[in-house]
Amino acid sequence: MQLTNIKTLLSQSLDEEALTEKQKSVLQASLKLFAEKGFNDTKTSDIAILAGVAEGTVYKHFKTKENILNSILSPFIKGVIPRAANEFIAELKSKSFVTLRDLLEYIIKDRLTFAEENQFIAKIFIQELFQKPEVSKQLMSVIKQRILVSMNPILNDLKNRNELINISTMKFFQYLFSIVVGYIIPVILTNNYQNIDIDNITNESVDFLIHGMKP
Secondary structure (H helix, E strand, C coil): CCCCCHHHHHHHHHHCCCCCHHHHHHHHHHHHHHHHHCCCCCCHHHHHHHHCCCHHHHHHHHCCHHHHHHHHHHHHHHHHHHHHHHHHHHHHHCCCCCCHHHHHHHHHHHHHHHHHHCHHHHHHHHHHHHHCHHHHHHHHHHHHHHHHHHHHHHHHHHHHCCCCCCCCHHHHHHHHHHHHHHHHHHHHHHCCHHHCCHHHHHHHHHHHHHHHHCC
């Protein structure tokens, strides 16, 4: 199953907000420009041109760039993250993982590819994770309520096959998350996607994790 990209998920979430078409256009244009040029270097005039509206319209509806960013993050946290998590969970459940290597290879390669394809918003979101504790808390809430619960049966099955040590799902996720994010963050923040080798990173990460997780 082809996972929906974040831009589409965000459009779906914006459709659920009480926004006019012009407001949606401003938010989508802002998202693109914030990722490409940075928040500080993006001018409201640039946003207006890309959104196809008058600059006065941007000020009328959002007043400040900070309000624009908050208007993007709110539907992202409430709608995009849960939707993306649900799609990922459904994909996991549709597959059979006979070995620990099978599971690790799938998750790491899938998430690296997803981050690469959605780099424009991944960059903004990662920056906000460091600056706003409430964003981190909301992300962890989704992870605990949706992803960890769904991964329990998969990990228990691998334990029964003697493919995985007796490790909690949270600890398994923390190790996995630290490896994936450790590769993703420098690439995203420097826009260095042309030099990323997903297959090589996946193999290196899996080899490292296998040593600590396989009996």
